[in-house]
Amino acid sequence: MTTKVNIAGVEFKNPVMTASGTFGSGMEYGEFVDLNKLGAVMTKGVANVPWVGNPTPRVAEVYGGMLNAIGLQNPGIDVFLERDYVFLKQYDTKIIVNVCGKTVEDYVEVVERLGETEVDMLEINVSCPNVKEGAIAFGQETGALCHITSEIRKKAKQPVIMKLSPNVVDIGEMAKAAEASGADAVSLINTITGMKIDIHKRAFALANKTGGLSGPAIKPVAVRMVYQAANAVKIPVIGMGGIANAEDAIEFLLAGASAIAVGAMNFVNPYLTEEVVTGIEAYMERYGVTDIKELIGAVK
Amino acid sequence: MSQEKIAPDIYDMWLETNLATEAKPGQFICLYPKEESTLLPRPISVCETDLQRGRLRIVYRIAGKGTAEFSTYQAGDTVDILGNIGNGFPLAEGAGKKAFLIGGGIGIPPILQLAKELQAEKQIVLGYRNGDTFLLEDLEQHGTVHIASEDGSIGTKGNVMDAIRAEGLQAEVIYACGPMPMLRAIKAYATEQGIPAYLSLEEHMACGVGACLGCVVKTKEVDHHSHVHNARICTEGPVFEAQEVEI
Numbered sequence: 082m083t084t085k086v087n088i089a090g091v092e093f094k095n096p097v098m099t100a101s102g103t104f105g106s107g108m109e110y111g112e113f114v115d116l117n118k119l120g121a122v123m124t125k126g127v128a129n130v131p132w133v134g135n136p137t138p139r140v141a142e143v144y145g146g147m148l149n150a151i152g153l154q155n156p157g158i159d160v161f162l163e164r165d166y167v168f169l170k171q172y173d174t175k176i177i178v179n180v181c182g183k184t185v186e187d188y189v190e191v192v193e194r195l196g197e198t199e200v201d202m203l204e205i206n207v208s209c210p211n212v213k214e215g216a217i218a219f220g221q222e223t224g225a226l227c228h229i230t231s232e233i234r235k236k237a238k239q240p241v242i243m244k245l246s247p248n249v250v251d252i253g254e255m256a257k258a259a260e261a262s263g264a265d266a267v268s269l270i271n272t273i274t275g276m277k278i279d280i281h282k283r284a285f286a287l288a289n290k291t292g293g294l295s296g297p298a299i300k301p302v303a304v305r306m307v308y309q310a311a312n313a314v315k316i317p318v319i320g321m322g323g324i325a326n327a328e329d330a331i332e333f334l335l336a337g338a339s340a341i342a343v344g345a346m347n348f349v350n351p352y353l354t355e356e357v358v359t360g361i362e363a364y365m366e367r368y369g370v371t372d373i374k375e376l377i378g379a380v381k
Numbered sequence: 382m383s384q385e386k387i388a389p390d391i392y393d394m395w396l397e398t399n400l401a402t403e404a405k406p407g408q409f410i411c412l413y414p415k416e417e418s419t420l421l422p423r424p425i426s427v428c429e430t431d432l433q434r435g436r437l438r439i440v441y442r443i444a445g446k447g448t449a450e451f452s453t454y455q456a457g458d459t460v461d462i463l464g465n466i467g468n469g470f471p472l473a474e475g476a477g478k479k480a481f482l483i484g485g486g487i488g489i490p491p492i493l494q495l496a497k498e499l500q501a502e503k504q505i506v507l508g509y510r511n512g513d514t515f516l517l518e519d520l521e522q523h524g525t526v527h528i529a530s531e532d533g534s535i536g537t538k539g540n541v542m543d544a545i546r547a548e549g550l551q552a553e554v555i556y557a558c559g560p561m562p563m564l565r566a567i568k569a570y571a572t573e574q575g576i577p578a579y580l581s582l583e584e585h586m587a588c589g590v591g592a593c594l595g596c597v598v599k600t601k602e603v604d605h606h607s608h609v610h611n612a613r614i615c616t617e618g619p620v621f622e623a624q625e626v627e628i
Contacts, residue, residue: 105592113590125594131607138585140595144418147587151594156608296420348588349413349420351463 082365084358085372086120086339088317089240091201093120093175093340095329096373097358100321100344101179101204101244102127102151103295104354106165107172113351120177123342124165126206129190131157135211143287146296146323147345148275150211150289153181158194166198175201177242180208182217183253183341185232188263196238203239205229207247208271210293217357220246220271223258234263242319245269245310247299252306253313260314267309268319268342270303295345297323304336311378312338324352327360337378388515390443391487392452393428400464401430401437405473406495407558407581407620410464411589414447422589423447424615426558426581428490428592429497429519440490440516463583464588469617470556470579472612474499481552482524483541483567484508487557489516491581495556496523504550508541508559542566552576561628568623578623584614591616599627 084095098121104110116122134154141148155161161178169176178200184187190368207220207229219229220243230243243259245252247270256267272293291358303305303322311318314364320338324330330341343354350356361373370376384394400410404427411422429438431475443449454460470491480501485508493516496503503524505516512534520526528536529544537544541563544550557567558581571578586596597611601624604612612618612626 103588103592105590109588109590109592125592131608133611134597137595139596139597140421140585140587140593142419142421147421148591149587149595154594154597154609154611155606156606160608298419336437345420345587348593349422351588351590379589 082362084361084365086373088319088339089202091175095120095358095361096334096340097361098177098319098340098342099347099354100260100342101206103344104166106161107179108168110347110351114355116174116376118173118355119174121177121201122169123177123204124161124179125155126153126179126181126209127155127158127161127191128153128189129158129276131160135287138287141292143275143277144295144298146294146298148287148294149272150292152211152288152289153209153216155181159192162194162198166200168299170199177202177204179204179206179244181206181247185229188229188233189236192233192237196236197285199233200239202242203237203353204242204244204268205233206244208244210246210248210272210274210291211289215378217246217248220255221249223254226255227262229261230262230264240265242266242268242288244271246271247273247302247306253309256310256314256318260316264316266317266319267310267314268321270299270322273299273302282308295323297325297346299323300329304332307333307338308336324357327357328381329365330357330361331364331376334373334376335378339377382452382454382460387440388513391440391515392443393440394451394454395431395436395438395439396460396462397435398437398462399435400462401435402432404437404465405469406498407469407491408465408467410437410462410466410501412447413461413463413606414450415460416446416450419446419450423451423586424466424586424589426491427476427494428516429494434527442487444472463589466615468617470495470581470620472499472516474577474579475499475554477501478553479551480504481506481545481555483555483557483559484562485541486510488514488557488563488581491558492556493519496520499556504552506541506544506558506561509535521615533597540566542570555579557581565628568628571623575583579620580616580626580628581620582614582626582628585617589615601625602626
């Protein structure tokens, strides 16, 4: 039985990854999960300089999910390379660095710095709904997405994954735009913009007013969009959005994802990523699946 | 576990857990609700530990669906918990000194284990909404207790600072947990008196392990982890010296 998957020439021991922003740099979950067991760690977004993020409250629970408006707080690429990258290099897992920026130049600066490292892949965040400049501004219109994708592709030494927003009219068109501009893969979905109002305080639950919805509440939307994207492009799709167990992960694989990432549910069950790995193996054994690639896109 | 209601909406739960032996005053644990629509762990401070019987006590107020679920648990039930989280109150900073241990409302519970362990001249100042007090008898065993209540039904009418002023109390160090307006007033008082104040802060959080960056507080200096003026309450806190944080 093999659980190996290959995305843009990078081989992963299994398709289970950690969705950006829900797993820190891996360090925070190291005492719960054997990082060596994971296909890859996708890091929290990294910018060219430290970002302070949004005011609190930054998180709020909603039915079956949560809203967040962290605002991409991060210590910047220098600290990432000195501390988080060095930490992750100790493990036998692939490193995918999520890159964020306010301008194309910001992204390119981080991409170039990462080009000097042994980071395995880059995931470009053009879909965070919680910052005013950059991020989602590049991911909601095909022209902007094509521009940033091709600029990054010119400078990147590693394969480039464009992380797409669900807050668009046609996810297939966005995936095609990324593919046409040189993306090596796409990942989706980022969070869905939402809002919560505290009726007792008559105030927004988040200081940012709106936030990104994640968790099991968004899973059906994510599965549908992964299916649409996978059928629109030839490049691999990495699926994410509300995965709470191995069954959910398998659903994404069947919809067409070549790999999957566990996100908000890491907060609910810090052991989850490893449980998904073993759960996928148990499913394969139960149904006599010898190669996980048989599952990818098996439901047409 | 065992549990009883000790005041309106306030519950007193003892959990049998091996976390009890390690728990320090001012640390907290996270409880995970069983209801799947309420996903996130609920941070609740350690009220007391019982090393002989390996039990950890929490006292909490019903604030939403998660805590409402916890309040229905009965002896013999189990719940998933994560802990012990955070750094707790620095005991050495108050050793041998004249100290205020201040708790306001549902910030009172962590003061109990602090009062048990702190070797100091302890003046415990408690703020309640009204005469529905809780943990009062437990706390009276570990220091002199001064009370304020918002409606004046017990102790000084007003808040904990009103009680301190009305009774002319003095201290060389402060430990406190309670609502933000109380903590701001204590910071102002500590600044004016030129004494340290160790404040236990609270913020909405998603993970409890330092990954989500939900529970940050603005800091005076650049934080060593974030490299911006934000520290994580779950990991760098929940207790901060008042002058370190912008509250």
